[in-house]
Amino acid sequence: MKKTLLLLAGLALATTAANAQDITPATPKTDVKVRDNGTVKTTTKTGKTNVGAALDNTKDAAGNVASKTGSAVKRGAKKTGRVVKKGANKTSNAVRGGAQKTSSAAKEGTNKLEEKTE
Structure with missing residues (x-):
């Protein structure tokens, strides 16, 4: 900033300073x-x-300098976007894995209860 x-x-x-300079050409x-x-x-x-x-x-x-600064900002935004996307993918994979573990544990629990009731 x-x-x-x-x-x-x-x-x-x-x-x-450029505007204050005399516009008439030099002699x-x-x-x-x-x-x-x-x-x-x-x-x-x-x-x-x-x-x-x-x-x-x-x-x-x-x-x-302004052009280089703009390019650096653009590059940084791309990097940030990639990191956010990668983090979101990791989170969704972890949630999916947790949901699978939970559902498989629930299935095992119901199977055990059914076995006990028989």
Whole structure:
């Protein structure tokens, strides 16, 4: 329960920080390199800032944790279901065996009484 609450709190913080970030794209950076042979190479970089990339990575990691947690819960439920079913089968077998013993004991008792009355 505590892990789930911590996970939800972390997700809330990550989404709040992501929403507070400026939506306008980062200003493109242009690098100009002059090669030895005199040609010019121009490269333009646009994209996320380090903070934006870190937030995306955090969201992805939180999603992975949530997925793993869901799988673990599902697996645990299956195990619990199997254990309950096995216990129910054992109980029904024990009850059935006890009923057979009781009925056979009752039959023996009636047979002895019949023998005595004859």
